[in-house]
Amino acid sequence: MDINEVTEILGLCYGLKAPQHIFITTERVSSQHNGQVFYRGLQPKTKGDSILLTADMDETSPIHETIHASLGFGEPGTEVLTRVIIRKNNIIKNFPRLKALLGKKLQYKEVHESGEYPDAHNPKFEGRVKHYILQSVS
DSSP states (O other): OOHHHHHHHHHTOTTSOOOSEEEEESSOEEEESSSEEEESEEOOTTOTTEEEEOTTOOTHHHHHHHHHHHHOOOHHHHHHHHHHHHHHHHHHHTOHHHHHHHOOOEEEEEESOOSSOGGGGOGGGTTTEEEEEEEEEO
């Protein structure tokens, strides 16, 4: 999934504030917990305007992480709200006029430097993570 697909998904999520920063990595992010668990996205608690999406993401991942970022919900509430939004989005996608009426156009720009996230642009991450900043919402 690329930034265009992510912005299309998030564009149908009215009521949720689009994250200012989106990071997309080509690698899996994993943690040991009763065996190996793979994450499709992460939301840094100290950066409420940012989400990280991984190579394992699916259509629920951008919504799930944006709910964490926008609303601060924990896992149980986020899981339920993600399912509701996905079902709503699937209905809206079938009606182009409704999609045009309810959707918003998000535009993100890839950046190669950021004062807010200087470590993200370290040469050791080159080719492994892309950083996008929200440019406009219409």
